[in-house]
Amino acid sequence: MRSVFTLLVVLLTLSFTRTAYGQVDRGGFPRSIQSQHLKGSLPAVVEVSPPDLLLIQKEDIEDVRLEKSYRVGVEIPVAISMKTSGQWDQLPGGGRIWRVAINSPGAQGIGLNFKDLQLPSGSDLFVYTPDHSLVIGAITSSEIPSNHTFTCRPLYGNKIIIEYYQPESVVGNEVIEISGLVFIYRGMVQPAMKNNKSASSGSCEVNVNCEEGQNWQNQKKGVVKIYAKVSTNYFWCTGTLINNTEQNFSGLLLTAAHCSKNGSGVTATADDFSQWVFYFNYETAACGSTGAQEHTIVGVQKLAMANYQLDVGSDFLLLKLLGEIPASYNPFYCGWNATSENSTSGVCIHHPGGDVKKISTYTTPLSSGTWGSTPNTHWVVKWAATNNGFGVTEGGSSGSPLFNNNGLVIGALTGGDSDCQHLTEADMFGKVSYSWSSNGNTADQQLKPWLDPGNSGTTVLPGSFNEKYAVAEFSAHSKVIPVGGTVDFQDLSRGKPDHWHWYFQGANPSESTVQNPSGVRFERFGKMNVKLVVSNSFNSDTIVKEEYIDVRAVVSPNPSFGVVNILTDLNNEKDIVIEVFDAFGKIVQRFGYPGAITSTYSIKLPPYGNVFFIRVIHGDQLQTHKVIVVH
DSSP states (O other): OOBOOEEOOOOOOSOOOSOOBOOOOOOOOOHHHHOTTTTTOOOOEEEOOOOOHHHHHHHHHHHHHTTOOOOOEEEEEEEEETTTSOEEEEOTTSOEEEEEEEEOTTOSEEEEEEEEEEOOTTOEEEEEOTTSSSEEEEEOGGGSOTTOOEEEEEEESSEEEEEEEEOTTOOSOOEEEEEEEEEEOSSOOOGGGOOSSOSSSOTTOOBTTSGGGGGGHHHHTTEEEEEEEETTEEEEEEEEEBOOTTOOOOOEEEEEGGGGBOTTSOBOOHHHHTTOEEEESOSOSSTTOOOOOOEEEEOEEEEEEOOSSTTSSOOEEEEEESSOOOGGGOOEEBOEEOSOOOOSSEEEEEOGGGOSOEEEEEOSOOEEEEETTEEEEEEEEEOOOBTTBOOOOOTTOTTOEEEOTTSOEEEEEEEESOBTTBTTOEEEEEEHHHHTTSSOSSGGGOSHHHHSTTOOOOOEEOOEEOTTSOBOOEEESOSEEETTOEEOEEEOOBSOOOEEEEEETTEESSEEOSSSOOOEEEOBOEEEEEEEEEEOSSOEEEEEEEEEEEEEOEEESSSBSSEEEEEOBTTOOSOEEEEEEETTSOEEEEEEEOTTSOSEEEEEOOSSOSEEEEEEEETTEEEEEEEEBOO
């Protein structure tokens, strides 16, 4: 019988204190992608020699013989910093960026370890692939722990780019020192290769948003993908947010004990647990779609677990997240049944092979089974074919929840023999009823003291959302307006917030504290960001919609008799460049105007031709307008 877990080396941090932090990407795009000035410009490249893959292969073969864990990557020491590598570029609209590309031939993926990362207020950092298809960021000073070490999850491919932005008002104080490159040599799948069924998992698996998951939409929001660090090794597992009788939404998470142990018998330390990474909502939007968001937070504390030896007990591990889950993740705290009552049908929701969230279905009653020497510690499950596949479990599914026909967690996956080549083989889940109080006599060996802290005697508890948390959301009555146009905004936030703070880029007013601001006047052309911060007595939440309002320069009259007026900015602060192209794309006129002189420019078009294209450039913003001329 095999144990179901897969090792993934993703976060080989050199040193780390037990500081809680959340790797919550703030969104946005690197400025070099948006800047016409830097379009096509490539940063300096640092070449990193790959490891000895033949030696690694030998070690992996030996690990298989000794039944050790499955390794996918190794860390290569590097010394890359702003002082020794990369290049600086000035941005036309002010500020500058530092970029460096890192290439390691043969890598399936690359992760980074920062020995020292210090970002002044207002600056930010992005890590992305050269084709811009995968982006981590923006990373700001808020995402960096107090000891200034930092780790970026791996991105696919053998080359990545690091980009730091420094505003014009910031001078110095930035530090970027990269000390390790994680060379992923297997186990990563190119995003473009993902088909409608799977990526890193087997082709029989079923996406959780297929029809099989329609009745499990709440429960799926409690299932997370885990990168579990044990010494210098990393496991890929699955876990579940768990409710308790106090309903205090304290971030309890259930998974398998073997996820905290590597093949050599080494177990996770407190510092290891502080670096575990949890992915929320890692799923496709629909049954046949591809692509998934990566909502991550970092760090847990171990509360209780079964004996480290897998032949004893129910193989459970109960954790507590060190930081609060962002309300925008909309987490569901799953309910549970700690009785020995059997289940006639249900599902397992999991991340096989670290893939997007999948669902496996059983339609026959469970039976009791023995894993190792302790009898009746596990539920034995056989899976059933469904309309969109034949869900099973694989490496990476370890610790995933088994739900009964009432949608309650009754087990956590230890292992089994099912996979896409062995559809009818059985899997085994450590019973919640055994984990409740039968693994040992102390609180650190039981679920009961943590899931029923008031000793109420409750053995069945439904799941729930934390309805008290404010979650920011909004809409606008129009997203495309002319310069000088106004927009009305509507607050759509959940959780009954009682305070609102809006921020409008390029608008007057630039801020508002009313719930539904109206008549917000946008005074310069370009794609403008809108930010909303909501709060109540329990929490605050922020949403930023990048380039949300498209403010168009006004070119009139159109059609024209040969002269057009161009309104660009009611409070012009930057230089304006206006270029005129004929119908064949040839530039025929170019005008440059210094900022703060006027907001409207009058252009006399050439006396020939009936169609012209006028391009207006204002800093990094660019728009093109078609003009018809009547002679």
